[in-house]
Amino acid sequence: MAGIELIDIHKTYLVDNREIPVLNGINLSLPAGRITVILGQSGCGKTTLLRLTGGLETADSGEIRWESAHKTAFVFQEPRLMPWLTVWENVVFGLSKKETDPGKIEAVIRTVGLSGFEKAYPAQLSGGMQQRAAIARALAYEPTFIMMDEPFAALDYFTREQMQKELLRVQQERSASILFVTHSIDEALILGSQIAVIEKGMVKALYEVKAPQEERNLLEDEMITLKRDIINNLHFI
Ligand SMILES: Nc1ncnc2c1ncn2[C@@H]1O[C@H](COP(=O)(O)OP(=O)(O)OP(=O)(O)O)[C@@H](O)[C@H]1O
Ligand SMILES: [Mg+2]
Numbered sequence: 001m002a003g004i005e006l007i008d009i010h011k012t013y014l015v016d017n018r019e020i021p022v023l024n025g026i027n028l029s030l031p032a033g034r035i036t037v038i039l040g041q042s043g044c045g046k047t048t049l050l051r052l053t054g055g056l057e058t059a060d061s062g063e064i065r066w067e068s069a070h071k072t073a074f075v076f077q078e079p080r081l082m083p084w085l086t087v088w089e090n091v092v093f094g095l096s097k098k099e100t101d102p103g104k105i106e107a108v109i110r111t112v113g114l115s116g117f118e119k120a121y122p123a124q125l126s127g128g129m130q131q132r133a134a135i136a137r138a139l140a141y142e143p144t145f146i147m148m149d150e151p152f153a154a155l156d157y158f159t160r161e162q163m164q165k166e167l168l169r170v171q172q173e174r175s176a177s178i179l180f181v182t183h184s185i186d187e188a189l190i191l192g193s194q195i196a197v198i199e200k201g202m203v204k205a206l207y208e209v210k211a212p213q214e215e216r217n218l219l220e221d222e223m224i225t226l227k228r229d230i231i232n233n234l235h236f237i
Pocket of ligand 1: 013014
């Protein structure tokens with residue numbers, strides 16, 4: 001299990017000699033074995049925060065403290081599959097021979113609903129199927145921490161619901177920690193143990209959702225109140 005402390009994270013980009021401050025002092029605890037969801041307006045720095053947390057980029061200042069050894073996998077905002085490799089080859093690409101257990105790979109591909117497409121190339125898949133292949137690639141790595149950037153955005157309502165359930169199952173089975181970005185408040189309420197709203201490069205609001213995910217009902221008063229509160233916090237200007 002791996003938890004992470006983000007302490008006073010700052011990040012400014014330079015575009016065309018102009019400074020674009022993106023993160024202005026993010027403080028956030030990502031508990032081990034839990035799902036932390038990030039919500040916030042387009043361009044507010046969610047992907048940047050994910051990339052920094054996962055070590056793909058470095059912060060200008062602040063500290064990212066990992067509580068224990070970790071194995072991180074990413075699901076990016078776009079699938080990023082290798083077009084010359086089949087689904088199966090994409091999924092096992094980062095694995096050593098020893099890690100490639102065909103039975104496990106088959107199970108992971110089944111989890112994302114791509115059984116029968118193992119030999120298909122990315123160009124032969126729909127956008128949502130490609131994204132599911134990217135999720136399978138992340139899961140096959142058996143990470144302790146998964147960074148997921150709007151992973152279900154390209155999926156239809158029912159597939160998305162199915163994938164949310166599968167993700168919860170896999171997460172609970174392995175006690176994985178997840179940092180999950182979405183624009184869907186409902187998705188945040190279905191998945192999150194905690195939900196952070198980012199605005200102006202800082203955590204504007206942090207919600208804890210105590211009820212176990214499998215017992216949640218978005219139509220219950222408590223959830224509706226929480227949703228309303230989050231919507232108010234996402235209302236800019
Ligand atoms: N590599 C980069 N170089 C320069 N500017 C960048 C870079 N990456 C991101 N930015 C800028 O940082 C800001 C935040 O971008 P980011 O991708 O983190 O937003 P986001 O919250 O993920 O948005 P979305 O919801 O649209 O995916 C934007 O203004 C963007 O232009
Ligand atoms: Mg983004």
